[in-house]
Amino acid sequence: MSANGGTKAIVAALAANVGIAVTKFIAFLLTGSSSMLAESIHSVADSGNQGLLLLGGRRAKREATPEHPFGYGRERYIYAFIVAIVLFSLGGLFALYEAYHKAADPHPIESWQWVPVAVLVAAILMESFSFRTAIKESNLIRGSQSWVRFIRRAKAPELPVVLLEDFGALIGLVFALFGVGMTLITHNGMWDAAGTAMIGVLLVLIALTLAIETKSLLLGEGADPNDLAAIEKAVGAGPEVERIIHMKTLYLGPEELMVAAKIAVPACESAEELARGINVVEARIRDAVPIARVIYLEPDIYSAAAERAGTGQAAHTAAAQPEVVADEVSGRHGS
DSSP, rough: OOOOHHHHHHHHHHHHHHHHHHHHHHHHHHOOOOOHHHHHHHHHHHHHHHHHHHHHHHHHOOOOOOOOOOOOOHHHHHHHHHHHIEEEIIIHHHHHHHHHHHHSOOOOOOTHHHHHHHHHHHHHHHHHEEEEEHOOOOOOOOTOOHHEEEEEEESSSSSHHHHHHHHHHHHHHHHHHHHHHHHHOOOHHHHHHHHHHHHHHOOOOOHHHHHHHHHHHHOOOOOOHHHHHHHHHHHHTTTTEEEEEEEEEEETTTTEEEEEEEEOOOOSHHHHHHHHHHHHHHHHHHHOOOOEEEEEEEEEEEOOHHHHTOOOOOOTTOOOOHHHHHHHHHHHHOO
């Protein structure tokens, strides 16, 4: 994804959530509504999360070091995972606790009754602006994918995180408005507790979704099918390679893909000719998939027998396995 697009969505969400958090806290102090308190903490958590995403993006830009030779690109995934933890604990679990506390003492809203409604309506408008920005930036890279597939397949975590947070925030505001509104109409504080509980369940579900998706990125994902097909086509597009024996890909960060492949090459008269051919193949791969920045190609001679055996190498060029060497030595000694 575009790093600038992700940053723009994060900044928009941060600005909206800081303003929303302040107004919600004021409304809570004036009314004592548990829904308002849950939404206040939710906005504080979201603001902190956007700060974490900005920090992760900044730290991921550090240059590679001998200790971390592939750079720090995947640090963005770590901060996205921390966001999921914060949303689960500070957002979801706190809201559920507050709902339990409110249910034990379900007092109605007796003063400043218009304040929570006005604040929630204003918050919905501000959150809608943030959500609209996230949608606009996501559409630039989403293509024809569905929203579910985009969130599940995106390698850059920032936009999916902001999308889910903003979506959860809007639904949570509707839940809070429902709880507060019913409390004002019925003078029964249990509706406030119910709205708070719904907010808590919603945040827990969103946090779990983020954790599952970010965990997959942390473990290491390979190239998507379209990029994989493009790489395979680029490798075999010239006479330098007869076929791919086997290949693996891995995202080192949202915008950096590693490609490692064993390739079957035709007979060469010199090492210089072989090296020149490999460099040509690497250039084709980078032209086809620009994020393929780290490429390792191992030349070999294709063997159908080796492929059937599943060794992934040519039988007559393969190094002897220890057990084979041991058998040969024992056979010679036995004779």
